[in-house]
Amino acid sequence: MTQHPTQRPTRHPTRHSTTDTARQPGPYSLPATTHSYLARAAESLQEAITATDVPTRYACAHVAALRAAAALLAARARPTPARRRPQRNAWVLLTEVAPELAEWATFFAAGAAKRAAAEAGSTRAVTAREADDLVRDADRFLALVEHALGLVPHPPLGARITVPGGLGRSGVA
Numbered sequence: 001m002t003q004h005p006t007q008r009p010t011r012h013p014t015r016h017s018t019t020d021t022a023r024q025p026g027p028y029s030l031p032a033t034t035h036s037y038l039a040r041a042a043e044s045l046q047e048a049i050t051a052t053d054v055p056t057r058y059a060c061a062h063v064a065a066l067r068a069a070a071a072l073l074a075a076r077a078r079p080t081p082a083r084r085r086p087q088r089n090a091w092v093l094l095t096e097v098a099p100e101l102a103e104w105a106t107f108f109a110a111g112a113a114k115r116a117a118a119e120a121g122s123t124r125a126v127t128a129r130e131a132d133d134l135v136r137d138a139d140r141f142l143a144l145v146e147h148a149l150g151l152v153p154h155p156p157l158g159a160r161i162t163v164p165g166g167l168g169r170s171g172v173a
Contacts, residue, residue, distance in 0.1 A: 030075050030149060037071035041142050042154065048135045049157070055118035058131040061138040062115040065108045068138070068145040069094045072101075075149055098148060104141050 041064045048060035069090045076097045091109035095102040111134065117125035126134075136157060143153035 030151075033074040034071045034149065037067050037074055038142075038146065038149075038151075041065075041067035041071060041145075045135070045138055045142060048131075048138065053123075054126060054128050054131045055121065055123060058126040058134055059115050059118040061131065061134040062108065062111055062118075065104075065138040065141050066090060068142045069101075069105070069108070072098055072145050072148060101141075101144065101148070104144070107137070108141070 044060050044064035044067055048057050048064060051057040051060055073090060073093055077093060089109070091105040091112075094105040114125050114130070139157040143156070146153040
């Protein structure tokens, strides 16, 4: 059984990343697209935090995680000829490019159908608790991606919540 992504994943000595961490670019040599995706992930996360309705909060949090994954892919992935490989989604690619984040990729991939339902306006697709939990998980994931890229992670979610409703009601993030 795999651990929930909020728990520290166990490292498998037989797993090797498809990239050599010694050759990873430093924060100043990251592609502009990586920085753009990170900024857009932060914007989506902020939208999720301030959203007043549950489906929007869930969808924005999921999109924030997807954009964080895209940032890491922009920095680490190497294109291959289209003839060799079938097209894969970002979560599958993330597992290949950053195996240390495979549990997170599986976790967010599992929420894609709920996000689609939430984006379509379904008020029954997710509960307020699921939306709040996903906002916190997306926040943690964004910080992990920033750290993996050699950047200083953003301030934790609890330090940024200033709006009433949603996550701020309990005072816990």
